[in-house]
Amino acid sequence: MKEKRNIYLTNIPLKEAQETYFSRVDILNLNSETEVVPVRESLDKVSVSPIFARKSSPNYNAAAMDGVAVVAAETYGATEINPLRLKRNSGFEFINTGGHIKEPYDAVIMIEDIVEIDKDWIEIYESANLWQHIRPIGEDIVEGELIISANHQIRPVDIGALLAGQIKEVEVYKLPRVGIIPTGSEIIDVSEEMTAGKIIESNASMFAAMIKQYQAIPKRYPVVVDEYNLIKEQVLKAVEENQLVVVNAGSSAGSKDYTVDVLREIGEVVIHGVATKPGKPVILAIVKGKPVVGIPGYPVSAYFTFEFFVKPLVAKLNHRPLQQPTTLRAYLSRRVVSSLKYEEYIRIKLGLVNDKMIATPLERGAGVTMSLVRADGVLVIPQQSEGYEGGTEVEVQLLKSTNEIQNTIVSIGSHDLVMDLLSDQLHYNHNNIYLSSAHVGSLGGIMAMKKGECHIAPVHLLDTVSGNYNEAYVKRYLNDQQIALIKFVGRSQGLMLKGGNPKGIKGIKDLQRPEVTFVNRQRGAGTRVLLDYHLSKEEIESSQIQGYEREMTTHMAVAAAIAGGTADCGLGIYSAAKAMGLDFIPIAWEDYDLLVTQEALKDVKILSLLETLKNTEYIKKIEALGGYKTDRIGEIIIL
Numbered sequence: 001m002k003e004k005r006n007i008y009l010t011n012i013p014l015k016e017a018q019e020t021y022f023s024r025v026d027i028l029n030l031n032s033e034t035e036v037v038p039v040r041e042s043l044d045k046v047s048v049s050p051i052f053a054r055k056s057s058p059n060y061n062a063a064a065m066d067g068v069a070v071v072a073a074e075t076y077g078a079t080e081i082n083p084l085r086l087k088r089n090s091g092f093e094f095i096n097t098g099g100h101i102k103e104p105y106d107a108v109i110m111i112e113d114i115v116e117i118d119k120d121w122i123e124i125y126e127s128a129n130l131w132q133h134i135r136p137i138g139e140d141i142v143e144g145e146l147i148i149s150a151n152h153q154i155r156p157v158d159i160g161a162l163l164a165g166q167i168k169e170v171e172v173y174k175l176p177r178v179g180i181i182p183t184g185s186e187i188i189d190v191s192e193e194m195t196a197g198k199i200i201e202s203n204a205s206m207f208a209a210m211i212k213q214y215q216a217i218p219k220r221y222p223v224v225v226d227e228y229n230l231i232k233e234q235v236l237k238a239v240e241e242n243q244l245v246v247v248n249a250g251s252s253a254g255s256k257d258y259t260v261d262v263l264r265e266i267g268e269v270v271i272h273g274v275a276t277k278p279g280k281p282v283i284l285a286i287v288k289g290k291p292v293v294g295i296p297g298y299p300v301s302a303y304f305t306f307e308f309f310v311k312p313l314v315a316k317l318n319h320r321p322l323q324q325p326t327t328l329r330a331y332l333s334r335r336v337v338s339s340l341k342y343e344e345y346i347r348i349k350l351g352l353v354n355d356k357m358i359a360t361p362l363e364r365g366a367g368v369t370m371s372l373v374r375a376d377g378v379l380v381i382p383q384q385s386e387g388y389e390g391g392t393e394v395e396v397q398l399l400k401s402t403n404e405i406q407n408t409i410v411s412i413g414s415h416d417l418v419m420d421l422l423s424d425q426l427h428y429n430h431n432n433i434y435l436s437s438a439h440v441g442s443l444g445g446i447m448a449m450k451k452g453e454c455h456i457a458p459v460h461l462l463d464t465v466s467g468n469y470n471e472a473y474v475k476r477y478l479n480d481q482q483i484a485l486i487k488f489v490g491r492s493q494g495l496m497l498k499g500g501n502p503k504g505i506k507g508i509k510d511l512q513r514p515e516v517t518f519v520n521r522q523r524g525a526g527t528r529v530l531l532d533y534h535l536s537k538e539e540i541e542s543s544q545i546q547g548y549e550r551e552m553t554t555h556m557a558v559a560a561a562i563a564g565g566t567a568d569c570g571l572g573i574y575s576a577a578k579a580m581g582l583d584f585i586p587i588a589w590e591d592y593d594l595l596v597t598q599e600a601l602k603d604v605k606i607l608s609l610l611e612t613l614k615n616t617e618y619i620k621k622i623e624a625l626g627g628y629k630t631d632r633i634g635e636i637i638i639l
């Protein structure tokens with residue numbers, strides 16, 4: 001029998017889908033439960049009704065300064081030339097800030113403005129104005145005054161004011177409960193044994209954390225396997241126990257994607273399919289009057305659809321306005337294209353270079369969770385736009401603080417594990433400075449440097465004529481700028497091979513053997529230049545190599561392809577081969593250095609980076625990787 005699939009999805013614009021769906025759910029009624037809590041425990045909760053002060057604060061006339069309480073009328077005429085003497089207990093009384101001013105006193109003179117003659121007499125040199133330095137009853141809060149209104153999210157200052165107004169308890173809305181059901185027969189817990197075809201449950205745990213950030217109570221249910229009746233039972237149970245339910249995965253067209261059918265049977269599917277990428281196959285349903293959202297399985301799609309639909313629903317359940325994201329204007333470092341079929345959400349890396357905010361698009365795959373981890377913000381490309389040219393000024397929704405973005409050193413260029421370690425060590429030594437790296441290869445780094453889009457560019461480019469590394473390229477491409485080279489590491493490049501070298505590969509010459517498959521680096525990568533140099537030395541044509549066209553952007557990605565069995569060998573660094581348990585045949589030592597403008601050498605961020613490079617702890621970590629020389633690390637060459 002042919003398996004049943006949900007092939008027909010709608011393509012409704014996000015805004016319209018939100019409006020239609022939210023208008024269908026009587027959300028406020030779903031969370032009308034309230035509770036009375038002590039004021040001290042009311043932070044972030046939302047008040048049900050307005051709260052008025054029970055008593056005034058202060059509720060007596062209080063001294064605002066340390067000094068003496070006097071009767072203003074008795075001080076008139078006192079001057080520097082004609083000081084006035086007052087007697088204790090009849091003419092004045094000592095008083096401290098906050099002290100109770102009793103009759104007949106009606107003014108305070110500060111202690112530094114009087115002279116104590118002896119224990120009973122003081123001299124004053126200026127008359128006191130009526131009520132000076134006295135906080136009258138109700139100066140802060142007047143009895144019956146409104147302290148907070150209804151539907152107000154309680155802040156620390158509100159707690160202070162409520163207590164000052166002698167309020168002990170407040171009635172607040174209970175936090176909404178959100179049920180989360182992960183589904184999928186392939187989903188296992190992180191503690192279980194991993195085998196091919198299994199995926200570790202991560203989305204539901206991410207959702208639970210997001211729900212907490214939205215100020216609600218998550219309830220995570222066990223993973224349900226792909227069985228119609230089990231999913232149905234779990235959803236019905238969750239709908240009973242929560243005000244909002246999220247079902248994860250099984251939203252698209254797979255033969256085991258049951259979520260939509262289940263929701264159709266037990267409730268109403270209002271919308272299945274919105275015009276966003278990621279997030280297209282989202283399901284918006286209502287079961288027993290409660291919203292049930294079917295979130296796509298891919299982690300990035302899951303994150304965005306959760307933000308699109310679950311966040312606003314929780315805000316409504318919480319009687320709070322939805323917080324709008326902070327945005328910032330930035331210039332795109334390269335072109336981004338987008339389809340007219342959907343509104344696209346592009347993860348963005350931001351960097352402030354030469355006072356210009358640069359936005360660099362990150363990987364787009366819906367399964368690349370790391371693109372969200374790395375992202376500083378999100379660029380939304382409207383459905384009716386085909387994208388933007390490089391250099392366009394765009395608005396980016398921020399995922400990190402502007403402070404963090406401004407304190408980030410932007411590195412664009414070649415990738416090496418020592419850069420990952422450097423990023424970690426730099427932030428460890430200077431916790432207000434960050435290093436972010438984009439891996440576009442050495443030539444890409446030089447071009448970014450030329451356009452002023454990065455602070456540093458890690459490069460390893462062999463000049464095939466002189467045999468010299470890096471300097472020749474700076475002279476060729478960056479001769480109009482004042483550049484310095486920070487020496488970094490010497491590193492061993494070679495052929496990475498499957499453990500045990502089953503195909504008996506001995507060197508570059510073996511790459512032309514028809515049964516040997518290779519995996520390459522992208523054009524512009526220094527490793528690619530090195531490969532081409534050795535190929536031409538051995539007079540091998542690239543067309544003779546199986547897999548020459550298959551490109552990866554990092555050493556680790558090449559190593560992972562070999563370890564995963566989709567290639568026999570690739571050119572890369574020793575440390576990547578070691579990390580993936582591969583064999584290694586050394587081919588050459590090369591210089592992996594950092595380019596920087598001479599101007600940037602004065603920047604405190606770059607100075608911190610230089611200090612970190614020479615840090616002995618850092619150098620030890622590099623040496624532990626193997627395949628590196630560190631004798632020139634941190635040396636600066638002005639070019």
Ligand SMILES: Nc1nc2c(c(=O)[nH]1)N[C@H]1C(S)=C(S)[C@@H](COP(=O)(O)OP(=O)(O)OC[C@H]3O[C@@H](n4cnc5c(N)ncnc54)[C@H](O)[C@@H]3O)O[C@H]1N2
Nearest residue numbers: 182199201202203204249250251252253280296297298301
């Ligand atoms: N023929 C079509 N195929 C797909 C379409 C389509 O329109 N036609 N849509 C694609 C899009 S877009 C998305 S997004 C996904 C949505 O997939 P599902 O919601 O059906 O989810 P699954 O297929 O079950 O899983 C996708 C992926 O996510 C992993 N996953 C699931 N749950 C979790 C979890 N709790 N933690 C971590 N990862 C999880 C799952 O193992 C899969 O790898 O469909 C496309 N396909």
Ligand code: MOO
Nearest residue numbers: 278279280301366
């Ligand atoms: O729309 Mo799916 O959500 O791209 O990955």
